[in-house]
Amino acid sequence: xxxxxxxxxxxxxxxxxxxxxxxxxxxxxxxxxxxxxxxxxxxxxxxxxxxxxxxxxxxxxxxxxxxxxxxxxxxxxxxxxxxxxxxxxxxxxxxxxxxxxxxxxxxxxxxxxxxxxxxxxxxxxxxxxxxxxxxxxxxxxxxxxxxxxxxxxxxxxxxxxxxxxxxxxxxxxxxxxxxxxxxxxxxxxxxxxxxxxxxxxxxxxxxxxxxxxxxxxxxxxxxxxxxxxxxxxxxxxxxxxxxxxxxxxxxxxxxxxxxxxxxxxxxxxxxxxxxxxxxxxxxxxxxxxxxxxxxxxxxxxxxxxxx
Amino acid sequence: xxxxxxxxxxxxxxxxxxxxxxxxxxxxxxxxxxxxxxxxxxxxxxxxxxxxxxxxxxxxxxxxxxxxxxxxxxxxxxxxxxxxxxxxxxxxxxxxxxxxxxxxxxxxxxxxxxxxxxxxxxxxxxxxxxxxxxxxxxxxxxxxxxxxxxxxxxxxxxxxxxxxxxxxxxxxxxxxxxxxxxxxxxxxxxxxxxxxxxxxxxxxxxxxxxxxxxxxxxxxxxxxxxxxxxxxxxxxxxxxxxxxxxxxxxxxxxx
Numbered sequence: 001x002x003x004x005x006x007x008x009x010x011x012x013x014x015x016x017x018x019x020x021x022x023x024x025x026x027x028x029x030x031x032x033x034x035x036x037x038x039x040x041x042x043x044x045x046x047x048x049x050x051x052x053x054x055x056x057x058x059x060x061x062x063x064x065x066x067x068x069x070x071x072x073x074x075x076x077x078x079x080x081x082x083x084x085x086x087x088x089x090x091x092x093x094x095x096x097x098x099x100x101x102x103x104x105x106x107x108x109x110x111x112x113x114x115x116x117x118x119x120x121x122x123x124x125x126x127x128x129x130x131x132x133x134x135x136x137x138x139x140x141x142x143x144x145x146x147x148x149x150x151x152x153x154x155x156x157x158x159x160x161x162x163x164x165x166x167x168x169x170x171x172x173x174x175x176x177x178x179x180x181x182x183x184x185x186x187x188x189x190x191x192x193x194x195x196x197x198x199x200x201x202x203x204x205x206x207x208x209x210x211x212x213x214x215x216x217x218x219x220x221x222x223x224x225x226x227x228x229x230x231x232x233x234x235x236x237x238x239x240x241x242x243x244x245x246x247x248x249x250x251x252x253x254x255x256x257x258x259x260x261x262x263x264x265x266x267x268x269x270x271x272x273x274x275x276x277x278x279x280x281x282x283x284x285x286x287x288x289x290x291x292x293x294x295x296x297x298x299x300x301x302x303x304x305x306x307x
Numbered sequence: 308x309x310x311x312x313x314x315x316x317x318x319x320x321x322x323x324x325x326x327x328x329x330x331x332x333x334x335x336x337x338x339x340x341x342x343x344x345x346x347x348x349x350x351x352x353x354x355x356x357x358x359x360x361x362x363x364x365x366x367x368x369x370x371x372x373x374x375x376x377x378x379x380x381x382x383x384x385x386x387x388x389x390x391x392x393x394x395x396x397x398x399x400x401x402x403x404x405x406x407x408x409x410x411x412x413x414x415x416x417x418x419x420x421x422x423x424x425x426x427x428x429x430x431x432x433x434x435x436x437x438x439x440x441x442x443x444x445x446x447x448x449x450x451x452x453x454x455x456x457x458x459x460x461x462x463x464x465x466x467x468x469x470x471x472x473x474x475x476x477x478x479x480x481x482x483x484x485x486x487x488x489x490x491x492x493x494x495x496x497x498x499x500x501x502x503x504x505x506x507x508x509x510x511x512x513x514x515x516x517x518x519x520x521x522x523x524x525x526x527x528x529x530x531x532x533x534x535x536x537x538x539x540x541x542x543x544x545x546x547x548x549x550x551x552x553x554x555x556x557x558x559x560x561x562x
Contacts, residue, residue: 014562052403053402054399054402055562056557056562074310074405082403084396088396088397089397090392090395091397092328092329097321101321104313104314105317105400105404105405106310106405107313149400
C-alpha cells in the first residue's frame with residue numbers, strides 16, 4: 001500500500017544546541033489511523049512541525065503522499081491538514097471568516113469556500129457561532145473549530161496534535177466518532193495524544209518516540225502483546241471474607257468486594273474464572289487496572305516505577 | 308484560478324477588512340492629526356510665514372503632510388497586522404498552506420498600500436478644505452504614491468519579522484520613522500537650512516520621497532526628481548527581495 005508519510009533519517013538540532021530528533025525513521029500507510037506517542041519533550045511536536053513546514057529540519061527526507069517535502073513543498077502542503085496543540089486563531093476574525101480565509105489560502109474560490117465553511121461548521125455544531133470571534137467560544141468549541149479549519153480543504157492526511165486536550169468526556173467521544181468516520185472515508189490520520197486510552201481506542205498502528213528517537217513502531221495489537229503481565233480488577237457479587245490462600249494465581253484483595261489479579265501474558269483468563277467458580281466466588285464485572293497502552297508506554301519510556 | 312491568485316485575493320480581502328473593521332484606530336486618528344496640523348501649522352503659524360517658491364505655506368506643507376500620513380499608515384498597517392499574526396501564532400494558517408512566500412509578502416504589502424492610500428485620500432480631502440491643490444505631474448504622482456507606500460509597507464514587514472514583543476514594533480515608528488519624516492522637509496524647504504544641514508539632510512531617504520510627491524502636486528522640489536524616483540523604485544525592489552529572502556529562510560517564523 002502507498003505511504004501517506006515516509007520519514008527517513010530525520011534529524012533536528014535547534015539553534016540552542018538541543019538535539020530534538022535523532023535519526024527518526026517511520027512510515028504511515030494511506031488510510032491508517034496512526035498514533036505518535038511519547039512523553040513531554042520527546043520530539044512529537046518537532047516531528048509534526050517539520051512535516052507541516054513550521055519547523056526546519058536539520059537533515060533527512062520526508063515524503064508526503066509520494067511528494068518530497070523539500071522539493072515539492074506546495075504539493076505536500078495541499079495534502080496536509082493540521083490541528084495544532086495550541087489555539088492559534090486570529091482572535092479578531094469570526095469563526096466563519098476563519099474557515100473561508102483558510103479555504104482561500106488553499107486556492108478554494110470564495111463561493112465554494114462559503115459552502116464548505118457552512119458544511120464543516122454544521123458538522124462541528126458551530127453554525128450558530130458563525131458570527132462570533134473564537135475568543136468567546138468555549139474550549140470544546142475552539143477544538144472543534146480547529147478541526148473544521150484543518151478539514152476545510154479536505155486533506156488526504158490529517159495531523160492532530162493533542163486534539164482532545166481539555167475537552168469533556170462527552171465531546172471527546174463525539175470527536176472520536178467523527179475522526180473514525182473520516183478515517184473510514186479514506187483520510188489518513190496521525191494522532192498525538194496524552195490520553196493513551198484515546199490512542200488505544202482509535203489507532204491501528206503506533207510509534208513511540210522518546211528522547212528524539214523512535215523506540216517502538218508496531219501495529220497496536222502486536223504492541224499490546226508486548227505486555228508481559230496485566231492486572232485486572234474483579235468486582236465481586238458477594239463479599240470475600242478470607243484471603244485466597246494457596247491459589248496458583250496472584251490475587252490481592254483490596255476490599256471485600258474487589259479482587260486484583262495479576263496474570264502473565266500467556267495465562268488463559270478462563271482458568272482464573274474456573275478457579276473462582278470452584279471457590280463459589282462470583283464476579284459481576286471486571287476491568288484492566290491500568291490502561292494497557294499506558295502501562296506499556298510507561299515501561300518503554302522508562303517512567304513506570306511499578307514494573 | 309490558480310492557488311496563488313486566490314490566496315492573494317483572500318489575503319488582500321482579509322487585510323482590507325481588518326483596517327476597515329477597526330477604523331477608529333486606523334482611519335480616524337490620521338484624519339484628526341492632519342486636521343490639527345493644518346489648523347496649527349498651516350493657518351496659525353503659516354500665516355506668519357512668507358510664500359515658498361510662489362506657494363503659500365499651507366500649499367507647501369500639504370503634500371508633505373499627505374505623504375507623512377501615507378508613510379506612517381502603510382508602515383503601521385503591515386507591522387501591526389503581521390506581528391499580531393506571529394504573536395497569536397495564527398501565521399501558521401499561512402505557513403502550512405500551499406501558497407508561495409511571494410504571495411504572503413505581496414498580500415501584506417498591498418494591504419499596507421491600500422491603507423496608506425485610503426488614509427491619503429481622506430487626508431487629501433481635509434487638505435482641500437484648507438488650500439487649493441492640483442496635480443501637476445500625474446505619472447510622477449502615481450509612481451511616487453505607489454512605490455513610497457510599498458517601500459514603507461515592506462519596511463513594516465521587515466520590522467514585524469524581527470520583532471519579538473509589541474515594544475519592538477513601536478520603537479522604529481517612534482524613534483526612527485517620525486524624526487526622519489519631520490527632518491525630511493515636510494515643514495521647510497531645504498534651501499532654508501544652513502549648508503551643513505542641507506548636506507546632512509540629503510542622507511535622509513524621506514527627503515526624496517516627500518519632495519518627489521510635492522513636485523508631482525505643486526511642481527517644486529529641493530532635489531533631482533528623476534534621481535529620487537530611481538532611488539525609491541530601486542529601494543522598494545531591494546526591500547521586496549530582502550523580505551522574500553528572509554521569508555524563504557524562515558527568519559522569525561521557523562525554529
